[in-house]
Amino acid sequence: MWNWERHVLPPEIETDGLLVSSSQDGLREGCQAAIFRLSDDMIRKVKRDGIAALGGWPRPPNENERNPYSLWRETPGWIDLKHNGQGSTRTVYGLYAMGGCGGDSGERFGKYPVELALTRPGSYFATTANREGIIIVAPIQKIVAYYYFG
Numbered sequence: 001m002w003n004w005e006r007h008v009l010p011p012e013i014e015t016d017g018l019l020v021s022s023s024q025d026g027l028r029e030g031c032q033a034a035i036f037r038l039s040d041d042m043i044r045k046v047k048r049d050g051i052a053a054l055g056g057w058p059r060p061p062n063e064n065e066r067n068p069y070s071l072w073r074e075t076p077g078w079i080d081l082k083h084n085g086q087g088s089t090r091t092v093y094g095l096y097a098m099g100g101c102g103g104d105s106g107e108r109f110g111k112y113p114v115e116l117a118l119t120r121p122g123s124y125f126a127t128t129a130n131r132e133g134i135i136i137v138a139p140i141q142k143i144v145a146y147y148y149f150g
Helices: 040-054 093-097 111-119
Strands: 014-023 030-038 122-129 133-138 143-150
Touching: 030 040, 030 093, 040 122, 093 133, 093 143, 111 133, 111 143
Parallel strands: none
Antiparallel strands: 014 030, 030 143, 122 133, 133 143
16 A cells, blocks of 8 residues: 555645545546644744745645646635635635545545635645645644645
């Protein structure tokens, strides 16, 4: 079994472990969802230094150089959860994995805390160029979420 979860976050993001994950592969498409617990040190750094604590440009080990991540942005930013994929100016496809993959429970995946993080100041996110991947650092909720759908 390949532990894909170990390769999705930039090394600057310190975690204390994986809380939940799920993945589903198709012929050419796939879905991945993972929620990690932020380390206490990382929470302090982000609260103290803000976006600078994340190290600028996110470069996770599994990054596709033809589809790089954007610079970190502060929430709420331009993401429109209410209209994502249904009339928003920019759809973040990765958010389709927010409830997990393959019929997993959104509750199990902490969907509500992630939604809170995306709609209020104090968290940070970065998306891949095609918006199929997203990383959300939420120090108030003490989690980091990784989603990929595409």
